[in-house]
Amino acid sequence: MDDMEIYRQLGQNVARARGKLGKTQAEIAAQIGLTRASLANIETGRQKVLMHHVFRLANALECRSVLDLIPETFVFADDEPPITTHGSQLSDQQHAAVQRFVQIAGKR
Incomplete structure (x- = not known):
């Protein structure tokens, strides 16, 4: 959560x-x-x-x-695992595009 x-x-x-x-x-x-x-x-x-x-x-x-008033129990959400494209079948250009997208999305 x-x-x-x-x-x-x-x-x-x-x-x-x-x-x-x-x-x-x-x-x-x-x-x-x-x-x-x-x-x-x-x-x-x-x-x-x-x-x-x-x-x-x-x-x-x-x-x-x-x-x-407070929740009886609560489990904090773990941080999202990092996105990796290494080992995938993406070209260098596709890999770079994914990295740019992740960087831009992370700034929002």
Whole structure:
């Protein structure tokens, strides 16, 4: 999984807990010192969350522990293996074209 998946899962758990309490994003956000827009971004996994906000969220959402909000387990995605064309049946010109493409794509 990519790193942002942690935040997506956290956000889903926050939204679920908030829904169970019947509170609005604005109510919870005000309680923990964030804007409603920030809480909306957290709930959708678009915003990284500071640790002290996780604790404030757990308190505001009446969780037994911050562990109720974070993923139970998580496996980080490994870095992609390098692309290699050595040993393939590409011509020198094709090999050079692939290398240029990889360099250009890597800059984006």
